[in-house]
Amino acid sequence: MIANEQLRSTDILSREKILSDYRLAYESRQVSLLGRRDVMGGRAKFGIFGDGKELAQIAAASAFNRGDFRSGYYRDQTFVAALGELRWTEFFAQLYAHTDLEAEPNTAGRSMNGHFATRWLDDQGLWRNQTELYNSVCDIAPTAGQVPRALGLAYASKLFRNNHALSDLTNFSHNGNEIVFATIGDASTSQGMFWETMNAAGVLQVPLLMSVWDDGYGISVPVEYQTIKGSISKALAGFQRDSHDKGMEIFTVKGWDYAALLETYQQAAQICRTQHVPVLVHVQELTQPQGHSTSGSHERYKSRQRLTWEAEHDCNRIFRQWILENGYAVNDELETIEAEAKQVAKRARISAWDAFQTSMKGDFDEALDLLQQTARHNAKSAELMAIREELRKTFSPVRRDAVSAVRKALRVLRNDTGSGRQRLKAWLERTDAENADRFSSHLYSQSPESPMLVEGVPAQFTNESPVLDGYLLLQRYFESVFARDERVVALGEDVGQIGDVNQGFAGLQEKFGEIRITDTGIRETTIIGQGIGMAMRGLRPIVEIQYFDYVYYTLATLTDDLATLHYRTKGGQKAPLIIRTRGHRLEGIWHSGSPMGTMLSSLRGLHVLVPRNMTQAAGFYNTLLKGDDPALLIESLNGYRLKETLPANLNEFCVPLGVPDILRSGSDLTVVTYGSMCRIVLEAAGQLAELGIQVEVIDVQTLLPFDVHQVIIESIKKTNRVLFADEDVPGGASAYMMQQVVEGQNAYRYLDSAPATLSAKAHRPPYGSDGDYFSKPNIDDVIEIVYSMMSEADPVRFPQL
Numbered sequence: 001m002i003a004n005e006q007l008r009s010t011d012i013l014s015r016e017k018i019l020s021d022y023r024l025a026y027e028s029r030q031v032s033l034l035g036r037r038d039v040m041g042g043r044a045k046f047g048i049f050g051d052g053k054e055l056a057q058i059a060a061a062s063a064f065n066r067g068d069f070r071s072g073y074y075r076d077q078t079f080v081a082a083l084g085e086l087r088w089t090e091f092f093a094q095l096y097a098h099t100d101l102e103a104e105p106n107t108a109g110r111s112m113n114g115h116f117a118t119r120w121l122d123d124q125g126l127w128r129n130q131t132e133l134y135n136s137v138c139d140i141a142p143t144a145g146q147v148p149r150a151l152g153l154a155y156a157s158k159l160f161r162n163n164h165a166l167s168d169l170t171n172f173s174h175n176g177n178e179i180v181f182a183t184i185g186d187a188s189t190s191q192g193m194f195w196e197t198m199n200a201a202g203v204l205q206v207p208l209l210m211s212v213w214d215d216g217y218g219i220s221v222p223v224e225y226q227t228i229k230g231s232i233s234k235a236l237a238g239f240q241r242d243s244h245d246k247g248m249e250i251f252t253v254k255g256w257d258y259a260a261l262l263e264t265y266q267q268a269a270q271i272c273r274t275q276h277v278p279v280l281v282h283v284q285e286l287t288q289p290q291g292h293s294t295s296g297s298h299e300r301y302k303s304r305q306r307l308t309w310e311a312e313h314d315c316n317r318i319f320r321q322w323i324l325e326n327g328y329a330v331n332d333e334l335e336t337i338e339a340e341a342k343q344v345a346k347r348a349r350i351s352a353w354d355a356f357q358t359s360m361k362g363d364f365d366e367a368l369d370l371l372q373q374t375a376r377h378n379a380k381s382a383e384l385m386a387i388r389e390e391l392r393k394t395f396s397p398v399r400r401d402a403v404s405a406v407r408k409a410l411r412v413l414r415n416d417t418g419s420g421r422q423r424l425k426a427w428l429e430r431t432d433a434e435n436a437d438r439f440s441s442h443l444y445s446q447s448p449e450s451p452m453l454v455e456g457v458p459a460q461f462t463n464e465s466p467v468l469d470g471y472l473l474l475q476r477y478f479e480s481v482f483a484r485d486e487r488v489v490a491l492g493e494d495v496g497q498i499g500d501v502n503q504g505f506a507g508l509q510e511k512f513g514e515i516r517i518t519d520t521g522i523r524e525t526t527i528i529g530q531g532i533g534m535a536m537r538g539l540r541p542i543v544e545i546q547y548f549d550y551v552y553y554t555l556a557t558l559t560d561d562l563a564t565l566h567y568r569t570k571g572g573q574k575a576p577l578i579i580r581t582r583g584h585r586l587e588g589i590w591h592s593g594s595p596m597g598t599m600l601s602s603l604r605g606l607h608v609l610v611p612r613n614m615t616q617a618a619g620f621y622n623t624l625l626k627g628d629d630p631a632l633l634i635e636s637l638n639g640y641r642l643k644e645t646l647p648a649n650l651n652e653f654c655v656p657l658g659v660p661d662i663l664r665s666g667s668d669l670t671v672v673t674y675g676s677m678c679r680i681v682l683e684a685a686g687q688l689a690e691l692g693i694q695v696e697v698i699d700v701q702t703l704l705p706f707d708v709h710q711v712i713i714e715s716i717k718k719t720n721r722v723l724f725a726d727e728d729v730p731g732g733a734s735a736y737m738m739q740q741v742v743e744g745q746n747a748y749r750y751l752d753s754a755p756a757t758l759s760a761k762a763h764r765p766p767y768g769s770d771g772d773y774f775s776k777p778n779i780d781d782v783i784e785i786v787y788s789m790m791s792e793a794d795p796v797r798f799p800q801l
């Protein structure tokens, strides 16, 4: 590894390094060529490769230190291999979707190829020492999706350097010396995420080194259609720092110029690391020797002239000429390296394919044997043998082939009582459990720090416990959190100086400093990105989305990146970010406060918490801070001015996740609800009692997870009627609750009336009190729907209204 000092490339170049770089570039190219062949030959479904970008990535890797981060995309195979973090067998294993972590440690076969990750959690799911690793955040496919979190990774370095209270977190940083290498394609810089991040990085002055791999195309669309002035470095020229203004450093370099690339990256990394200044490296004149991906051929959209230019400017080809011209090697030596590199790539491919097939062979052979044994002396022998024969003949079988054959056989054997059927069933049960682990594990933390393991600690109150407004309760709570845990930082729009728009953090910046409680620009996507990156580096950010509906701006980052992180690495990475927002019964078309169903559909992998008041919210924050999963918590906007009693054990009390609260007991009908609707339903229940109807009111408290101990079904066993009420659109979160209870808890067995939902209207709520009344469920609606359910059951006692 080259010493990271500002040296001219010629000073640091040795013949040995040059030839080893050439070997790596050549190997990587061979891997790309063989990978494409695998897709064309049917061994893999899709392939995307880093050919044409080898040299730039080798140069970037030369400036990469242990503890640094890569936040890149699917072209980075050479980068990661140069760091020693990718063996070619692993590359092929991912191409084939090999599910064993030993073979494919990046994603255990869960991602398409070209998605690289460092395992920075141990087998238990606990942090390893990141400062000893060459860290790659697991890549994601949506273009530019890797960028927002890169801001947060870099921002963490700033915190580690500037907040000395963090200096003992030596598993994550040494004085904030770690820099973040983000990579992005030229076309993807058209995305808003990119611009938002570059602006924020300049504002924040963080060590983000952004490389643009510019091959002139985004699939078929050329750069002139993508970027103003056809050049991202020209477009960003106004971001360049100068003697008056802070900003960023901008480098341009040709992607085939080995010596210039090395020098550029040494300089860029040095500036970034020592000065904490963001840097853009615009790597120009890169090529795509095989086109964009295996999905098409670039001959369709590139002119012959362009194709000829690309062939001439192939970085590996020019590197070769440069080596010869400068006398670092003679042709024979390079041919030897090339022959060896070809062999290395070939062997990696063969061994990865063999390992992939072997990993499935045991189950496959066993299924064939069991089918044969069962067919012997069986009335359905012919049918079973036909199933077996079809399975035996499968070309390149995968797991589903054997599973599907056995399931089919079990249908044939539905009336059979023999031991063959039992053995087939046992085989299926075993493989089902193993496949559940292969394909469905680690959506949430499975570590000893899972928030699901945090036990509830009730809030304690004394005779002296003060009664105060909800927002003041939160203020007191957050003050205790900042005092007890240096890792906790809060940031968002208006969070710092004024302490958020509802004053939950008021006065705390003054007390704990701007580095702990921080105002941000209006940029929801990178607020979340900032939080994700910090949470990936051992900090405990609480980031704020000012009002719930604005979460739409950042939904892509939440759903594509944060929600999938732990799952897509099969437990190799985590980001326990807490997102704080306020919602429920806001007023206005863009202030509904209630798009909960959208969250439930998009954010599996996060916990979604809907506390009815600030005491419950504080208890949830404590639980989340003890845990290691990400979560979204929606506070009730209309609860900040309601009086609550301040618990005496603010630092200790915890509200467990997935445990509903029974707010009122009753025997006639169960109403399941959450958030601000709790108050409305409770009030309705009071009036219903006057009409002779006893309603049991249940606050689910958390939608993800949902009622883990099945409290609701116990209530329904008693009442035999259920209504799911909320303020989301019809078929939104109310339908989700109904599915969880009627299907998930088998409630239909105990129901004497049809299960019902009460939700808002399908449109967004108009502004004002009338807008609210006429578009969201109000107390009259609750009373009337409950009454009508009772009236249907007992029209004599409850005549129609």
Ligand SMILES: Cc1ncc(C[n+]2csc(CCOP(=O)(O)OP(=O)(O)O)c2C)c(N)n1
Pocket: 075, 141, 142, 143, 184, 185, 186, 187, 188, 189, 213, 215, 217, 218, 219, 292
């Ligand atoms: C959000 C999103 N939109 C579209 C795509 C489909 N897509 C995949 S790669 C790509 C082109 C990216 O081009 P560029 O950023 O220049 O990277 P390159 O592949 O050329 O290295 C597109 C449009 C996607 N993955 N994500």
Ligand SMILES: [Mg+2]
Pocket: 185, 186, 187, 213, 214, 215, 216, 217, 218, 219
């Ligand atoms: Mg491109």
